[in-house]
Amino acid sequence: MAESATGLPIRLEAVAAAPGGVPVLSGIDLVVESGGRTALLGPNGAGKSTLLRVLHGLIAPSSGTVFWGESSTRPARQAMVFQRPVLLRRSAADNVRYALDLAGVRGAEAEVRIDEALDEVGLRALAGRPARVLSGGEQQKLALARVWALRPEVLFLDEPTASLDPAAARSVEQIVADIHTRGTTIVMTTHNLAQAKRVADDILFLYAGRVTERTPAQEFFTAPRSPEAAAFLEGERL
Numbered sequence: 001m002a003e004s005a006t007g008l009p010i011r012l013e014a015v016a017a018a019p020g021g022v023p024v025l026s027g028i029d030l031v032v033e034s035g036g037r038t039a040l041l042g043p044n045g046a047g048k049s050t051l052l053r054v055l056h057g058l059i060a061p062s063s064g065t066v067f068w069g070e071s072s073t074r075p076a077r078q079a080m081v082f083q084r085p086v087l088l089r090r091s092a093a094d095n096v097r098y099a100l101d102l103a104g105v106r107g108a109e110a111e112v113r114i115d116e117a118l119d120e121v122g123l124r125a126l127a128g129r130p131a132r133v134l135s136g137g138e139q140q141k142l143a144l145a146r147v148w149a150l151r152p153e154v155l156f157l158d159e160p161t162a163s164l165d166p167a168a169a170r171s172v173e174q175i176v177a178d179i180h181t182r183g184t185t186i187v188m189t190t191h192n193l194a195q196a197k198r199v200a201d202d203i204l205f206l207y208a209g210r211v212t213e214r215t216p217a218q219e220f221f222t223a224p225r226s227p228e229a230a231a232f233l234e235g236e237r238l
Contacts, residue, residue, distance in 0.1 A: 007068035007075030015064035039200035046206040077153040085143035117149040137168030157188035
């Protein structure tokens with residue numbers, strides 16, 4: 001796969017979004033730098049998933065501008081994993097192979113990447129098994145294997161462990177950490193504060209469609225700067 005120009009940093013300037021005609025985000029100014037791990041937190045309906053999709057280019061802003069690096073065109077070297085992964089009615093290996101084919105990686109190079117990716121997430125022995133019969137945790141690992149094989153510059157994760165048991169969730173967290181170690185920038189939504197503490201370098205807190213603060217993770221949980229974040233954390237601790 002040919003390397004493209006960098007899509008980082010991602011800059012949002014006065015971005016509003018109204019998917020389906022419903023206003024969700026308003027006045028978002030934000031920069032996502034290379035190499036970090038950012039967790040988006042906030043109450044239900046705050047706009048976390050919508051913001052994630054705007055950053056990834058899946059939702060166009062209703063006003064304002066998104067820049068990926070120096071371009072307003074969404075780059076190829078991004079990936080997204082959802083709470084419920086979208087998998088083809090094919091084997092685990094063929095799901096990874098299909099993603100690589102779309103990215104222009106074929107032949108021997110593709111086979112090497114497929115084996116490596118499935119091995120890294122612990123699914124090498126299940127390469128020939130239909131993806132749809134895998135457990136929930138195994139399906140999420142397969143979605144991450146596709147990411148591993150594609151070697152994206154940025155990985156967006158939307159509640160990637162919300163439907164998993166604690167053991168499967170921690171396994172997914174470790175895979176995400178390994179992907180980050182390889183140089184991928186991570187941006188994720190989560191409702192799990194303990195998870196955010198474990199996996200994030202900084203916290204971006206949304207309330208009513210606006211970013212009310214962005215703070216290093218350790219500082220956010222001990223001394224939030226905005227009253228909205230303080231109230232949210234207090235409510236979560238009750």
